[in-house]
Amino acid sequence: MTGSEATGGSAEAGTAPDERLRRWRLVLGGGPGEGTGRVLTGPDEAMDGALASLYGSGDGKDGRGGGRSAGLEGSAPSVARWLGDIRTYFPSSVVQVMQRDAIDRLGLSALLGEPEMLEAVEADVQLVGTLLSLGEAMPETTRETARAVVRKVVEELEKRLATRTRATLTGALDRGARVSRPRHRDIDWDRTIRANLGNYLPEYATVVPERLIGHGRASRSLRKDVVLCVDQSGSMAASVVHASVFGAVLASMRAITTRLVVFDTAVVDLTDRLDDPVDVLFGARLGGGTDIDRALAYCQSQITRPADTVVVLISDLHEGGVRGGMLKRVASMKASGVQFVALLALSDEGAPAYDRDHAAALAALGAPAFACTPDLFPDVMAAAIEKRPLPVPAVI
Numbered sequence: 555m556t557g558s559e560a561t562g563g564s565a566e567a568g569t570a571p572d573e574r575l576r577r578w579r580l581v582l583g584g585g586p587g588e589g590t591g592r593v594l595t596g597p598d599e600a601m602d603g604a605l606a607s608l609y610g611s612g613d614g615k616d617g618r619g620g621g622r623s624a625g626l627e628g629s630a631p632s633v634a635r636w637l638g639d640i641r642t643y644f645p646s647s648v649v650q651v652m653q654r655d656a657i658d659r660l661g662l663s664a665l666l667g668e669p670e671m672l673e674a675v676e677a678d679v680q681l682v683g684t685l686l687s688l689g690e691a692m693p694e695t696t697r698e699t700a701r702a703v704v705r706k707v708v709e710e711l712e713k714r715l716a717t718r719t720r721a722t723l724t725g726a727l728d729r730g731a732r733v734s735r736p737r738h739r740d741i742d743w744d745r746t747i748r749a750n751l752g753n754y755l756p757e758y759a760t761v762v763p764e765r766l767i768g769h770g771r772a773s774r775s776l777r778k779d780v781v782l783c784v785d786q787s788g789s790m791a792a793s794v795v796h797a798s799v800f801g802a803v804l805a806s807m808r809a810i811t812t813r814l815v816v817f818d819t820a821v822v823d824l825t826d827r828l829d830d831p832v833d834v835l836f837g838a839r840l841g842g843g844t845d846i847d848r849a850l851a852y853c854q855s856q857i858t859r860p861a862d863t864v865v866v867l868i869s870d871l872h873e874g875g876v877r878g879g880m881l882k883r884v885a886s887m888k889a890s891g892v893q894f895v896a897l898l899a900l901s902d903e904g905a906p907a908y909d910r911d912h913a914a915a916l917a918a919l920g921a922p923a924f925a926c927t928p929d930l931f932p933d934v935m936a937a938a939i940e941k942r943p944l945p946v947p948a949v950i
Contacts, residue, residue, distance in 0.1 A: 580594070583605070672703050680792065682791075684791070704835055719800065723810065726940050746765070780804055782797055784814070789907070794840065813856060817845065817849035822838075871909040881915050897923070902927055
């Protein structure tokens with residue numbers, strides 16, 4: 555987080571000297587060596603106290619007039635008050651960063667089991683991942699509050715992602731269903747005429763349809779099977795959240811049969827929970843080891859129509875199981891006609907640390923591994939369904 559973000563504004567060149575001193579004082583935190591000579595009062599003093607509680611350092615004890623001293627006293631009431639303060643003084647995007655820093659720097663994960671804490675936080679994907687990682691450590695009395703927080707984030711993601719995903723994949727399925735040698739009753743005359751406008755004969759005032767485009771006839775052969783195989787190790791928390799949302803969206807499409815499998819050293823099939831992504835998330839267990847080969851073996855056992863199946867592995871590729879087995883299984887699936895997609899992450903955070911040797915080996919098999927944002931995911935799935943090259947980002 556930059557100084558201008560923390561102090562609630564942008565550092566413009568034309569800022570008055572007094573305002574520049576105010577901002578530098580908030581950034582530097584006071585103390586005899588900070589050099590601004592600025593004394594904070596009112597809201598600025600409260601803002602400085604909130605920053606001091608999290609980012610403090612030095613000899614001071616309260617963050618006012620001396621060096622900052624970090625600490626939120628390790629109690630839910632004091633943390634809840636601090637959360638209220640930062641929401642008062644900082645924009646939502648900064649609040650989310652400060653919350654994550656508080657959890658990482660001050661070890662506040664345990665306090666997320668307190669209902670008053672959960673009601674005070676600014677909910678986002680990272681917070682959901684932290685809540686899910688608590689697992690059985692979360693008190694039963696707090697679970698309903700935690701579910702409400704998770705549901706809020708999931709509903710916001712669905713609102714953002716569902717419409718475009720359905721539209722993109724419906725288009726891909728429609729294109730795959732069209733036939734080039736249709737029977738007369740199956741000809742799509744509108745598309746056929748547009749495709750043959752270059753063959754217009756003005757002397758006859760007509761178009762010669764050299765290429766016919768037909769409607770695909772509804773049949774089981776036009777359906778696609780999608781298997782989402784998701785690594786639930788700790789570093790993949792945001793990917794698990796997004797995968798559960800996309801799994802629910804795909805499962806709602808009649809032309810796609812969707813299966814969701816999560817794994818660490820064990821494999822859990824959560825397909826029967828896809829109607830509610832929140833149930834999916836609370837059925838996941840973040841953390842633990844990784845056995846990709848075992849997970850892919852299970853997925854392969856569920857494939858009945860390989861030529862119409864897309865398998866999406868979402869993992870950092872750090873294999874704790876049979877290292878060569880994973881690659882042999884991917885090669886076997888691809889040889890049978892399965893479209894295989896390897897995503898190092900499904901989030902806005904970019905790729906985590908990942909096994910580069912395995913990524914290179916998958917690329918050699920024709921399955922490049924790359925980090926995928928939620929906004930790109932519909933295009934990746936559309937390309938896989940149509941058996942086109944995947945839209946791999948330029949920076950992997």
